[in-house]
Amino acid sequence: MSNEAATTGEARLPLGLFVGIDRSSPVPLYHQVSERIEKAIRDDTLPAGSKLENEISLGHRLGLSRPTVRRAIQELVDKGLLVRRRGVGTQVVHGPVTRNVELTSLYEDLERSAQKPTTTLLSRRVEAATPELAETLGIEVGSPTLHISRLRSADGVPLAVLDNVLPEPFVELTEDELIQHGLYQLLRARGVTMRIAKQRIGARTASREEERLLDLSGGAAVLTMSRVAFDATGRAVEYGRHCYRPDLYTFEITLVER
Amino acid sequence: MSNEAATTGEARLPLGLFVGIDRSSPVPLYHQVSERIEKAIRDDTLPAGSKLENEISLGHRLGLSRPTVRRAIQELVDKGLLVRRRGVGTQVVHGPVTRNVELTSLYEDLERSAQKPTTTLLSRRVEAATPELAETLGIEVGSPTLHISRLRSADGVPLAVLDNVLPEPFVELTEDELIQHGLYQLLRARGVTMRIAKQRIGARTASREEERLLDLSGGAAVLTMSRVAFDATGRAVEYGRHCYRPDLYTFEITLVER
DNA sequence: TAGTGGTCTAGACCACGCT
DNA sequence: GCGTGGTCTAGACCACTAT
Numbered sequence: 001m002s003n004e005a006a007t008t009g010e011a012r013l014p015l016g017l018f019v020g021i022d023r024s025s026p027v028p029l030y031h032q033v034s035e036r037i038e039k040a041i042r043d044d045t046l047p048a049g050s051k052l053e054n055e056i057s058l059g060h061r062l063g064l065s066r067p068t069v070r071r072a073i074q075e076l077v078d079k080g081l082l083v084r085r086r087g088v089g090t091q092v093v094h095g096p097v098t099r100n101v102e103l104t105s106l107y108e109d110l111e112r113s114a115q116k117p118t119t120t121l122l123s124r125r126v127e128a129a130t131p132e133l134a135e136t137l138g139i140e141v142g143s144p145t146l147h148i149s150r151l152r153s154a155d156g157v158p159l160a161v162l163d164n165v166l167p168e169p170f171v172e173l174t175e176d177e178l179i180q181h182g183l184y185q186l187l188r189a190r191g192v193t194m195r196i197a198k199q200r201i202g203a204r205t206a207s208r209e210e211e212r213l214l215d216l217s218g219g220a221a222v223l224t225m226s227r228v229a230f231d232a233t234g235r236a237v238e239y240g241r242h243c244y245r246p247d248l249y250t251f252e253i254t255l256v257e258r
Numbered sequence: 259m260s261n262e263a264a265t266t267g268e269a270r271l272p273l274g275l276f277v278g279i280d281r282s283s284p285v286p287l288y289h290q291v292s293e294r295i296e297k298a299i300r301d302d303t304l305p306a307g308s309k310l311e312n313e314i315s316l317g318h319r320l321g322l323s324r325p326t327v328r329r330a331i332q333e334l335v336d337k338g339l340l341v342r343r344r345g346v347g348t349q350v351v352h353g354p355v356t357r358n359v360e361l362t363s364l365y366e367d368l369e370r371s372a373q374k375p376t377t378t379l380l381s382r383r384v385e386a387a388t389p390e391l392a393e394t395l396g397i398e399v400g401s402p403t404l405h406i407s408r409l410r411s412a413d414g415v416p417l418a419v420l421d422n423v424l425p426e427p428f429v430e431l432t433e434d435e436l437i438q439h440g441l442y443q444l445l446r447a448r449g450v451t452m453r454i455a456k457q458r459i460g461a462r463t464a465s466r467e468e469e470r471l472l473d474l475s476g477g478a479a480v481l482t483m484s485r486v487a488f489d490a491t492g493r494a495v496e497y498g499r500h501c502y503r504p505d506l507y508t509f510e511i512t513l514v515e516r
Numbered sequence: 517t518a519g520t521g522g523t524c525t526a527g528a529c530c531a532c533g534c535t
Numbered sequence: 536g537c538g539t540g541g542t543c544t545a546g547a548c549c550a551c552t553a554t
Contacts, residue, residue, distance in 0.1 A: 087552030202508035203461035203481035221479030250460035345533030
């Protein structure tokens with residue numbers, strides 16, 4: 001008998017698809033390795049249920065230390081693509097491989113899925129922060145904040161109403177900028193890197209105004225998301241209250257138990 | 259000038275609140291450390307914006323290696339409680355500290371928030387898997403599956419309609435069990451540990467039946483969640499399609515950019 | 517008993533942000 | 536230039552699973 005497929009998977013060595021790993025690249029070794037394994041999984045080169053080589057042996061063959069290989073594998077475990085079991089090994093997860101919700105904006109989500117996002121600016125005004133808003137954003141009561149309301153469409157179809165508030169450093173964002181680009185693009189261009197976002201997802205019945213904007217008929221449901229986003233220094237940079245047409249937008253999340 | 263508060267935070271050494279760290283405990287050192295730091299943050303012993311001691315020095319004082327301390331800190335960065343910046347240091351995040359969505363069931367969420375969950379079993383039947391269902395769960399077409407529909411209430415108020423499908427090993431779950439316990443409790447009691455869940459969150463208008471069950475008036479919105487959960491071996495153990503009263507339930511999520 | 521992942525150590529060098 | 540976190544190494548021992 002050859003060593004063909006066991007019941008669930010086969011202990012097969014991933015081949016030399018690790019060519020081109022570059023020690024002098026700015027991208028970390030563990031990430032280069034993890035990228036290549038992820039590609040193999042999405043290729044079906046590593047089919048669902050198949051077993052990976054063990055960490056030490058793989059590290060040895062790649063000329064990498066065990067912690068480095070381990071970290072590469074951990075990245076994919078955290079993404080929900082691999083499962084590790086002590087005393088057994090590492091396997092490709094069963095079930096369809098999906099992508100996770102990331103710290104991105106709707107604008108970028110749309111661009112990535114090859115839809116053409118457009119923005120209508122419904123309003124733009126500068127207001128003094130109320131006590132609640134100051135609490136949410138961690139700023140002084142009464143300090144200037146930029147309130148914007150936008151309608152976001154994809155391929156010409158209205159998709160979401162986006163209300164956002166931004167603290168002082170960003171009040172000078174112009175109407176043109178807000179129409180031409182996504183909010184996160186504009187912030188990034190100003191040197192802001194988003195690090196943490198706290199979101200709350202819910203639902204409710206659409207208001208008259210939302211029905212009109214989103215081209216919904218009477219009493220329709222909308223999906224809502226409110227979010228506070230923080231930059232690398234831990235300071236709040238954005239507060240948003242969005243509502244989406246539920247037939248055109250959903251949130252996808254992968255949870256992994258550590 | 260004393261070394262009192264700088265602009266944003268103070269470089270202060272966390273004290274010996276690390277007493278009781280137990281090297282022989284089955285709980286890893288990095289987790290024991292991370293628990294204590296998390297407690298200090300939630301206590302406000304470490305206020306928002308305050309700076310942590312650097313990794314090497316902290317490790318030295320605790321008698322731990324740098325990788326161990328680093329991993330402890332990383333846990334809290336992943337939870338969104340700390341922010342690290344190269345060349346600067348580690349700080350407690352600004353903004354309210356919240357808890358994250360975890361891989362738990364509604365039943366456990368309710369118990370944790372000290373509400374009393376009750377279950378009404380609406381239906382329970384065993385059916386052969388359709389091709390779509392077989393695809394979703396990664397099982398054979400035509401193999402037996404348990405379909406259950408439940409109404410979940412909290413403190414007597416109807417909260418959600420839960421439709422679930424379970425594969426072969428669980429078809430023998432009885433009506434009594436399903437009424438008395440949460441689904442995840444029952445699975446855990448059968449030796450199943452959930453590892454990965456893929457969720458899709460959306461919204462829609464409630465059906466007549468859902469309005470009646472959830473005590474909603476005409477044309478109300480519901481929050482929907484469908485989920486496939488996998489165990490440690492990567493096999494699907496549950497498929498669920500749930501709908502929630504949006505005035506009583508929302509999803510909270512913390513996203514962290516790595 | 518053999519093999520796996522889980523944890524931990526004690527170093528090293530580098531990239532980056534601040535002063 | 537100095538201090539920080541970011542990466543990487545080469546070992547070690549342990550806990551768990553399968554046979």
